[in-house]
Amino acid sequence: MPSRPVSDRWRIRPRTTVDLAAIDPGTKAGAPGDKLATKDASAVLRARLAELQARLYAEGSRSLLVVLQAMDAGGKDGTVRAVFEGVNPQGVRVASFKAPTAQELAHDFLWRIHAQAPGDGEIAVFNRSHYEDVLVVRVHGLVGEDVVRARFRRIRAFEELLVGEGTTVVKIMLHISPEEQRTRLQERVDDPAKRWKFNAADLAEREHWDAYQRAFEDAIAATTTRDAPWYVVPGDRNWYRNWAVLNILVDTLERLDPQYPPAPAGVEGTVVE
Amino acid sequence: MPSRPVSDRWRIRPRTTVDLAAIDPGTKAGAPGDKLATKDASAVLRARLAELQARLYAEGSRSLLVVLQAMDAGGKDGTVRAVFEGVNPQGVRVASFKAPTAQELAHDFLWRIHAQAPGDGEIAVFNRSHYEDVLVVRVHGLVGEDVVRARFRRIRAFEELLVGEGTTVVKIMLHISPEEQRTRLQERVDDPAKRWKFNAADLAEREHWDAYQRAFEDAIAATTTRDAPWYVVPGDRNWYRNWAVLNILVDTLERLDPQYPPAPAGVEGTVVE
Numbered sequence: 001m002p003s004r005p006v007s008d009r010w011r012i013r014p015r016t017t018v019d020l021a022a023i024d025p026g027t028k029a030g031a032p033g034d035k036l037a038t039k040d041a042s043a044v045l046r047a048r049l050a051e052l053q054a055r056l057y058a059e060g061s062r063s064l065l066v067v068l069q070a071m072d073a074g075g076k077d078g079t080v081r082a083v084f085e086g087v088n089p090q091g092v093r094v095a096s097f098k099a100p101t102a103q104e105l106a107h108d109f110l111w112r113i114h115a116q117a118p119g120d121g122e123i124a125v126f127n128r129s130h131y132e133d134v135l136v137v138r139v140h141g142l143v144g145e146d147v148v149r150a151r152f153r154r155i156r157a158f159e160e161l162l163v164g165e166g167t168t169v170v171k172i173m174l175h176i177s178p179e180e181q182r183t184r185l186q187e188r189v190d191d192p193a194k195r196w197k198f199n200a201a202d203l204a205e206r207e208h209w210d211a212y213q214r215a216f217e218d219a220i221a222a223t224t225t226r227d228a229p230w231y232v233v234p235g236d237r238n239w240y241r242n243w244a245v246l247n248i249l250v251d252t253l254e255r256l257d258p259q260y261p262p263a264p265a266g267v268e269g270t271v272v273e
Numbered sequence: 274m275p276s277r278p279v280s281d282r283w284r285i286r287p288r289t290t291v292d293l294a295a296i297d298p299g300t301k302a303g304a305p306g307d308k309l310a311t312k313d314a315s316a317v318l319r320a321r322l323a324e325l326q327a328r329l330y331a332e333g334s335r336s337l338l339v340v341l342q343a344m345d346a347g348g349k350d351g352t353v354r355a356v357f358e359g360v361n362p363q364g365v366r367v368a369s370f371k372a373p374t375a376q377e378l379a380h381d382f383l384w385r386i387h388a389q390a391p392g393d394g395e396i397a398v399f400n401r402s403h404y405e406d407v408l409v410v411r412v413h414g415l416v417g418e419d420v421v422r423a424r425f426r427r428i429r430a431f432e433e434l435l436v437g438e439g440t441t442v443v444k445i446m447l448h449i450s451p452e453e454q455r456t457r458l459q460e461r462v463d464d465p466a467k468r469w470k471f472n473a474a475d476l477a478e479r480e481h482w483d484a485y486q487r488a489f490e491d492a493i494a495a496t497t498t499r500d501a502p503w504y505v506v507p508g509d510r511n512w513y514r515n516w517a518v519l520n521i522l523v524d525t526l527e528r529l530d531p532q533y534p535p536a537p538a539g540v541e542g543t544v545v546e
Binding site for chain 2: 081092203263
């Protein structure tokens with residue numbers, strides 16, 4: 001029997017309730033050592049991820065969708081950079097979903113999402129996603145609870161479609177504490193190189209912290225499935241978060257076990273003149 | 274007066290004829306030293322590129338389009354990997370243009386290209402491009418010379434549009450020798466990890482080597498402009514090629530000199546509660 005993958009620690013099993021308050025955002029649990037040792041482990045995982053991505057791309061018949069969600073300043077951008085730098089950018093596409101445009105609003109909430117789904121051989125990383133449509137709109141009361149429940153169903157059906165047609169789906173919530181968010185937002189005020197990311201609206205959103213946490217718990221519980229699981233990754237320490245996300249992606253791709261395709265008939269022994 | 278940028282060595286000036294046979298694909302001219310020293314120099318350039326990309330992305334008002342063209346096995350994929358690994362994938366998008374689909378063929382040749390143009394703050398890398406429509410179709414006689422001339426005009430007008438609206442355009446031909454192509458195609462036959470890239474059609478294309486070189490010369494001469502210049506980069510040695518392309522991109526972005534935007538009014542001194 002294969003040993004339990006490292007990433008199982010953060011996986012949310014189907015048919016469980018989610019209690020974010022019970023998950024310490026600052027934990028180092030399971031890390032291979034201190035910050036330095038963990039960064040070394042991450043470098044090894046990053047090389048492994050690059051190799052698995054190269055195989056997935058060469059294989060050209062399956063794909064991977066990575067959904068990243070978090071509170072503001074939760075570390076989505078930093079995770080994308082830390083995890084995917086070093087992976088061939090030609091098979092990785094990052095889609096950032098901002099406030100929807102007029103044209104996007106004129107369609108169902110999954111329309112713009114579907115358009116960004118990964119093609120054969122690709123990895124697509126969603127920085128925010130369709131989950132915004134059961135988080136921010138819910139916290140602000142823009143849709144009723146009946147619509148939220150219906151959207152959970154539609155999300156499950158949409159993700160089942162992707163999975164059934166060859167896309168592996170992993171969804172990751174970067175879980176930070178309100179204190180860590182405060183520190184990071186303050187950095188955006190104080191550091192000229194980070195100030196462009198500061199958005200006064202984030203301060204207003206911060207007031208709704210508890211409502212967001214409840215909305216995350218509901219959304220994760222309603223949509224974590226065997227084939228499209230959610231992972232909740234403690235995110236107060238960047239080095240732990242990066243190591244955890246790398247483990248999730250490497251474990252996922254190792255299960256897929258992509259292969260360089262066999263030579264087409266007649267290629268073997270060809271001499272190029 | 275500022276010193277001449279390193280990348281000027283490979284730039285094709287407007288209103289010149291292009292003689293590819295006069296450019297040695299195996300040259301090391303201008304390299305900072307041997308292979309090892311040049312790789313060290315490339316590492317420094319790569320860090321500089323990452324910093325410039327971060328600023329371009331933060332600035333969020335201009336963009337960069339990098340067009341890569343080459344003969345088959347000319348090193349486009351390897352260049353993308355070597356040059357852009359280490360750059361934040363969230364601001365870099367690679368678009369690979371393959372044989373057009375039925376829907377794409379039902380539109381003008383720039384339709385699918387325009388759709389992939391970089392947005393504000395983005396770098397888009399085109400692995401093949403609209404130039405295929407004045408190269409492969411010309412070599413195979415699928416369009417007449419009058420259409421080719423008209424397309425040169427339309428390409429110039431299209432690129433002028435992009436440049437005028439805020440996109441910096443650089444076009445790079447990776448220039449290899451027929452002997453190097455032979456070696457690389459043979460590797461694709463012999464190496465199981467490369468065999469998926471082998472395409473028997475490449476052997477047939479190889480027969481048209483000289484016609485392709487002439488088509489490249491014409492296309493480059495007709496479309497290299499002050500604001501959307503072509504560069505011809507000697508490509509037989511990967512380490513020289515990577516160093517050259519890094520220089521081109523760093524020089525280009527340094528001229529742009531993107532800046533972290535100033536703090537919006539009222540942000541300075543904000544205390545996050």
